[in-house]
Amino acid sequence: MLMENSIIYTVRGPVTGSELGFTLPHEHIMVDFGGAETAGKHRYDASNVIEVMQPYLQDLLDQGAQTLIECTPNYLGRDVEIFRILSERTGLNIISNTGLYNNQYLPSYAHDSSAEKLADGWILEFEHGIERTGIKPGFIKTAVNPQPNVLDLKLIHAAALTHKATGLTIATHTCTAVAAEKIVAVLETNNVNPSRWIFVHAHLEPDPSRLITLAKAGVWIELDGLAWGGDAEHAQTLLKLLDKGFEDQILISQDAGWYNIGEENGGNIIPYTRLKEEFLPLLRKQGINNDIIEKITCFNPAKAFACRN
Numbered sequence: 001m002l003m004e005n006s007i008i009y010t011v012r013g014p015v016t017g018s019e020l021g022f023t024l025p026h027e028h029i030m031v032d033f034g035g036a037e038t039a040g041k042h043r044y045d046a047s048n049v050i051e052v053m054q055p056y057l058q059d060l061l062d063q064g065a066q067t068l069i070e071c072t073p074n075y076l077g078r079d080v081e082i083f084r085i086l087s088e089r090t091g092l093n094i095i096s097n098t099g100l101y102n103n104q105y106l107p108s109y110a111h112d113s114s115a116e117k118l119a120d121g122w123i124l125e126f127e128h129g130i131e132r133t134g135i136k137p138g139f140i141k142t143a144v145n146p147q148p149n150v151l152d153l154k155l156i157h158a159a160a161l162t163h164k165a166t167g168l169t170i171a172t173h174t175c176t177a178v179a180a181e182k183i184v185a186v187l188e189t190n191n192v193n194p195s196r197w198i199f200v201h202a203h204l205e206p207d208p209s210r211l212i213t214l215a216k217a218g219v220w221i222e223l224d225g226l227a228w229g230g231d232a233e234h235a236q237t238l239l240k241l242l243d244k245g246f247e248d249q250i251l252i253s254q255d256a257g258w259y260n261i262g263e264e265n266g267g268n269i270i271p272y273t274r275l276k277e278e279f280l281p282l283l284r285k286q287g288i289n290n291d292i293i294e295k296i297t298c299f300n301p302a303k304a305f306a307c308r309n
């Protein structure tokens with residue numbers, strides 16, 4: 001598949017894979033940890049969020065990045081109108097999502113709805129845009145517990161159905177290989193190729209041999225916790241994956257940001273600039289050449305988030 005032919009939906013409309021450039025595949029602009037019962041636009045002042053977050057995005061852009069993938073799901077702080085304004089003002093591509101998180105961040109209807117019914121709602125967001133904005137989601141975001149429960153796996157089933165109807169990639173907050181293996185089983189039962197799924201927070205799995213097994217099954221291994229330290233551990237896991245020949249299935253990001261709703265001016269915000277400033281020099285020091293770095297930071301995200309079945 002040529003990058004020029006692949007389509008990815010940003011909050012300002014579709015772009016081709018080659019237009020993504022240097023991409024951070026897992027970051028947050030705004031998060032509301034209040035829970036699904038209270039979440040909503042009444043909880044924050046959009047103009048303050050924009051004013052606070054714009055300089056952080058500008059710093060990232062000034063480093064040469066072109067795309068930020070915003071991984072905050074609905075009921076947890078997803079506001080595509082804010083993202084569109086920030087994208088228009090800075091020129092940075094921002095990609096949002098459809099789907100749902102887990103536990104207290106799930107609205108009550110998610111407990112009672114079937115996977116098919118949940119998928120219908122997500123497909124509608126893709127076809128008509130999110131919350132009457134006309135803005136399409138660029139991927140499907142879900143989350144599971146370290147030991148996924150029945151409800152978690154129902155949401156994965158809904159994500160599989162949504163993927164088949166839309167071609168959107170699925171990214172799941174997963175953390176453990178045991179959860180990843182259960183997710184892959186649900187995807188395969190629904191005839192979704194594991195290569196259309198991203199194992200989010202894969203760096204938290206302590207056993208690299210299990211990551212290798214999952215990579216062999218075709219999944220994307222996302223090492224995305226650089227905002228929280230552990231650069232050496234991220235690099236070690238990445239080197240092991242490279243050593244086994246999986247350079248085409250690695251994504252790296254920071255999980256940085258964000259405007260924390262409920263805190264004055266968003267509280268303590270972690271900049272988006274660490275990956276380029278600290279982690280890439282560390283990789284170069286360990287002998288990883290620029291071709292590989294370009295593949296992992298530009299080409300792989302374009303391939304991973306391409307909208308296709």
Ligand SMILES: [Zn+2]
Pocket residue numbers: 026027028071255
């Ligand atoms: Zn995250």
